[in-house]
Amino acid sequence: MKRALLCGICLLLVALSACGREAKKGPFTVILSVEANTLDPHFATATIEWSILMNMFDPLIERRGDMTLGPALAERWEVDESKKVWTFHLRKGVKFHNGEPFDAESVRYTFERMRDKKLKPRITVYRRIFLDRIEKVDSHTVKIHTKRPVATLPVWMVNAFMLPPRYYSSTPPKELLKKPVGTGPYKLVKWIKDDRIEMAANKGWWRGKPAIKKVFWRPVAEASARIAELETGGADIIMNISPDQSKTILARGEGLQLKGTRGGRRIYLGIRTDHGVLGDVRIRRALNHAIDFEAIAKNVFLGHGSRMRSIVNPPNAAPDMKAYAYDPRKAKALLAEAGLKDTNGDGVLEINGKPLEIKLEVPASRYLKGKEMSEFLAAYFRTVGVHVEVIPLEWSVFLARRRKKTLAPLYFHGFSSAFNEELDLGVLRPNLFANLTAWRNRDFIQGYKMLGQTFDPAERRRISYRMQRIVRADSPWVFLWNQYDFFGLSARTQWTPRPDERIYLPTIRLKEVNP
Amino acid sequence: MGAYLFRRFLRAIVVVAGVSFISFAVLFLSGDPTDTMVGEDWTVQEVQQLRQDMGLDKPWFVQYGRYVGRAVQGDFGESLRYRQPAFELIMERLPATLELALVALVLSIILAFPLGVVSATQRGSPYDHGGMLFALLGQSMPVFWLGLMLILIFGVSLRWLPVSGRSGWEHLILPAIALSTYSIARNTRVVRSSMLEVLRHEYVKTARAKGLSEWIVINLHVLRNSMIPVITIIGLEFGHLLGGAVIVETIFSWPGVGRLLIQAVYAKDFPLVQASVTITALIFVSLNLIVDLMYSVLDPRVRLH
Numbered sequence: 047m048k049r050a051l052l053c054g055i056c057l058l059l060v061a062l063s064a065c066g067r068e069a070k071k072g073p074f075t076v077i078l079s080v081e082a083n084t085l086d087p088h089f090a091t092a093t094i095e096w097s098i099l100m101n102m103f104d105p106l107i108e109r110r111g112d113m114t115l116g117p118a119l120a121e122r123w124e125v126d127e128s129k130k131v132w133t134f135h136l137r138k139g140v141k142f143h144n145g146e147p148f149d150a151e152s153v154r155y156t157f158e159r160m161r162d163k164k165l166k167p168r169i170t171v172y173r174r175i176f177l178d179r180i181e182k183v184d185s186h187t188v189k190i191h192t193k194r195p196v197a198t199l200p201v202w203m204v205n206a207f208m209l210p211p212r213y214y215s216s217t218p219p220k221e222l223l224k225k226p227v228g229t230g231p232y233k234l235v236k237w238i239k240d241d242r243i244e245m246a247a248n249k250g251w252w253r254g255k256p257a258i259k260k261v262f263w264r265p266v267a268e269a270s271a272r273i274a275e276l277e278t279g280g281a282d283i284i285m286n287i288s289p290d291q292s293k294t295i296l297a298r299g300e301g302l303q304l305k306g307t308r309g310g311r312r313i314y315l316g317i318r319t320d321h322g323v324l325g326d327v328r329i330r331r332a333l334n335h336a337i338d339f340e341a342i343a344k345n346v347f348l349g350h351g352s353r354m355r356s357i358v359n360p361p362n363a364a365p366d367m368k369a370y371a372y373d374p375r376k377a378k379a380l381l382a383e384a385g386l387k388d389t390n391g392d393g394v395l396e397i398n399g400k401p402l403e404i405k406l407e408v409p410a411s412r413y414l415k416g417k418e419m420s421e422f423l424a425a426y427f428r429t430v431g432v433h434v435e436v437i438p439l440e441w442s443v444f445l446a447r448r449r450k451k452t453l454a455p456l457y458f459h460g461f462s463s464a465f466n467e468e469l470d471l472g473v474l475r476p477n478l479f480a481n482l483t484a485w486r487n488r489d490f491i492q493g494y495k496m497l498g499q500t501f502d503p504a505e506r507r508r509i510s511y512r513m514q515r516i517v518r519a520d521s522p523w524v525f526l527w528n529q530y531d532f533f534g535l536s537a538r539t540q541w542t543p544r545p546d547e548r549i550y551l552p553t554i555r556l557k558e559v560n561p
Numbered sequence: 562m563g564a565y566l567f568r569r570f571l572r573a574i575v576v577v578a579g580v581s582f583i584s585f586a587v588l589f590l591s592g593d594p595t596d597t598m599v600g601e602d603w604t605v606q607e608v609q610q611l612r613q614d615m616g617l618d619k620p621w622f623v624q625y626g627r628y629v630g631r632a633v634q635g636d637f638g639e640s641l642r643y644r645q646p647a648f649e650l651i652m653e654r655l656p657a658t659l660e661l662a663l664v665a666l667v668l669s670i671i672l673a674f675p676l677g678v679v680s681a682t683q684r685g686s687p688y689d690h691g692g693m694l695f696a697l698l699g700q701s702m703p704v705f706w707l708g709l710m711l712i713l714i715f716g717v718s719l720r721w722l723p724v725s726g727r728s729g730w731e732h733l734i735l736p737a738i739a740l741s742t743y744s745i746a747r748n749t750r751v752v753r754s755s756m757l758e759v760l761r762h763e764y765v766k767t768a769r770a771k772g773l774s775e776w777i778v779i780n781l782h783v784l785r786n787s788m789i790p791v792i793t794i795i796g797l798e799f800g801h802l803l804g805g806a807v808i809v810e811t812i813f814s815w816p817g818v819g820r821l822l823i824q825a826v827y828a829k830d831f832p833l834v835q836a837s838v839t840i841t842a843l844i845f846v847s848l849n850l851i852v853d854l855m856y857s858v859l860d861p862r863v864r865l866h
Contacts, residue, residue, distance in 0.1 A: 081824065083642040083643060083828075084642075084643065084644065089644065091598060091599070091600050166614060168598065168600075168611075170600060170602065170603065170607070173607075174602075219644070220645060223643070223644070223645065238816065239643070239650070239653065239654075239816065240654070240814075240816035240817075240820055240821060240824075241726060241727055241814075241816035242726070264725075264726060264814065265814065266725050266814045267811055267814065267820075268709075268811065268812055268814075270709060270712070271709075271712060271724060271725050271812060271813070271814060274712050274713070274716050274717045274724040274725075275724055275725060277717050278716050278717055278720055278723070278724055280723060280724060280725070280726075441827075442591060442592045442596065442597070442827060442829060443591065443592065445592065445596035445597065446591070446592035446593055446596055448596075449593065449595070449596055449608060461601055462601060469602070472602070473601070473602075477604045477605055477606070478602070478603075478604060478605075479599070479603055479604060479605045479607075479608045480601050480603075
């Protein structure tokens with residue numbers, strides 16, 4: 047009996063070891079940290095969704111890997127004298143995955159569907175460009191009429207993926223989720239929700255057949271499970287890993303790669319200027335001078351990243367702008383100038399006889415090492431006499447408080463970027479729901495209005511540089527950094543991550559890996 | 562029997578309604594689904610408009626009333642994230658969860674019974690000590706820790722088994738072990754103690770005295786009589802396994818109802834959370850009822866009133 051049991055166990059072990067998993071060979075697999083909610087481009091709001099969609103659909107204008115704009119389904123475009131009529135000359139001979147031709151009607155239908163009142167899509171492009179109407183000039187020329195001049199129209203086109211009118215107007219919305227059809231480099235094969243999205247290369251893609259034939263996108267919520275997948279050959283790209291976790295990838299060897307890239311997401315401490323002493327610019331500047339970001343980066347991010355110079359991302363950041371320097375002496379001087387004193391010698395400054403204590407709320411697991419970084423920041427603030435209490439919040443609680451504008455006077459937050467100076471600066475406009483700074487600077491608001499109607503690149507630069515300097519001087523934020531995005535790559539993957547967190551499959555190459 | 566069933570049915574309705582109300586209240590207090598739907602570039606007015614469009618600006622009792630009104634007609638509403646009927650989404654995921662829970666249950670039964678019986682009949686022996694040590698460890702290991710350890714050992718170090726997803730039978734092994742360990746450990750203890758209880762009875766002595774073989778004594782007299790508490794536990798066990806699947810499915814990226822529920826909670830997807838909680842409660846309550854009905858089959862002395 048015992049012997050039979052032993053034999054049984056041995057056989058089971060042999061059978062299991064035969065399932066041994068080797069270096070990655072099968073379909074190219076991208077492992078995401080969250081699941082896509084939708085594959086309908088007009089209902090997408092998350093970066094993950096845009097990342098997946100851009101591989102199945104094409105826009106008129108695309109954002110390239112270096113974050114500049116370039117032609118995609120529109121070969122060229124121009125704006126007329128009134129700055130309210132944009133003419134797009136469309137690429138000829140392009141077909142959707144279902145065989146429908148791409149033409150002026152596709153453009154008209156796509157924009158009309160965006161503002162379909164019955165459908166209620168979540169895409170905001172038509173509102174952002176103040177869309178008036180679409181005029182078909184001929185089969186491959188369209189005019190987009192806007193209600194007012196919108197200089198950023200080309201930027202908004204990046205997420206306006208073109209749809210085949212016949213298919214989208216005749217298919218029930220539920221079906222469209224399962225079988226989206228675009229002109230893009232990949233076709234959807236299957237979407238098993240919460241498990242995987244399978245894609246196959248579109249052989250007839252107008253830019254030529256993509257190099258990788260079959261791709262799986264899989265959501266794996268646990269970071270350690272994502273790393274395990276990479277290590278065991280179950281993934282070619284994994285996203286959202288932290289620098290300390292990345293050590294295990296590098297230690298493993300076997301050709302696994304770690305790629306960190308400076309992303310566009312601007313991480314900052316929001317200062318609610320309507321809260322007591324924080325209305326005083328000297329105190330806001332003092333907070334900026336009190337922190338040594340480079341030391342934090344060394345400790346928390348393995349030396350990756352440097353302090354944010356401007357709220358506008360390169361290449362649009364003002365070239366002469368410098369990041370706030372770590373200068374505790376200057377910080378103390380500014381605080382003293384603002385009337386703060388430590389009268390009882392306990393190391394905490396007082397205002398009107400009361401110790402200066404400020405709360406800092408941070409979403410616990412939303413931003414890379416957000417909680418750890420907040421603890422570091424609080425320690426630095428304490429060294430100049432400002433007592434800051436860090437309160438970690440669950441992300442959904444943070445979001446609710448952000449909407450209700452009830453977050454603490456200091457809050458840890460990050461804004462993604464569309465890599466355009468106007469949109470980057472726009473995160474500080476007063477009517478933005480996610481901007482809680484209550485910072486109202488007349489010059490800034492006026493500059494923002496002017497920027498929206500200025501089309502000349504040189505003039506736009508001039509206005510934007512001036513606005514960037516205003517923001518720095520008035521400091522409604524404690525400027526932190528541009529979050530690095532870390533990706534793990536299999537040995538066979540050759541790819542350079544983009545700053546906008548998107549994964550564009552046609553830019554990936556596979557190399558032969560010798561076992 | 563008919564009256565009994567009717568009473569139980571009424572009680573089940575109260576339980577399910579209570580569960581649905583509590584889950585609604587907890588979600589309602591913790592936030593708003595629009596929070597995860599809006600883009601960072603939205604204005605205050607656009608956010609308000611979306612809340613209005615979704616009926617979230619209405620008071621809680623109006624929202625809850627609307628939900629209940631539809632739910633009693635079998636319409637659980639549309640998931641806010643997926644824009645698909647919530648019921649349909651759950652039915653899509655249910656097979657994966659049932660597969661996992663059933664395999665875990667089968668594992669639990671085929672391992673816990675022999676372990677428990679051997680421990681009870683050979684009380685104080687090394688087998689008993691070994692079995693009880695396993696039971697102690699199995700019940701005290703947190704499932705997320707066990708799951709990660711299984712991934713590290715069998716997935717990463719030995720590379721025998723895949724670490725996540727659901728594509729073939731080999732994908733089922735690690736999650737099923739993680740899910741069933743607690744249940745095996747607990748059932749081993751229950752079987753053991755229940756057997757020990759019965760072994761003390763006079764009729765067991767009588768059975769032995771009249772010369773029956775030990776095999777017959779244990780299997781026909783002891784085991785059957787010790788089944789009542791075991792059946793209760795196993796019946797409810799399935800419900801617990803469905804609940805435990807929430808953690809296991811998340812760790813192993815198993816596309817089941819548990820993971821759907823967790824994501825729905827994060828996204829404040831009210832209709833989907835409500836539907837999954839209600840359906841899980843329904844399953845739990847039905848299992849409970851089935852267990853009670855089975856008592857009378859196992860023990861003719863039990864009458865249902």
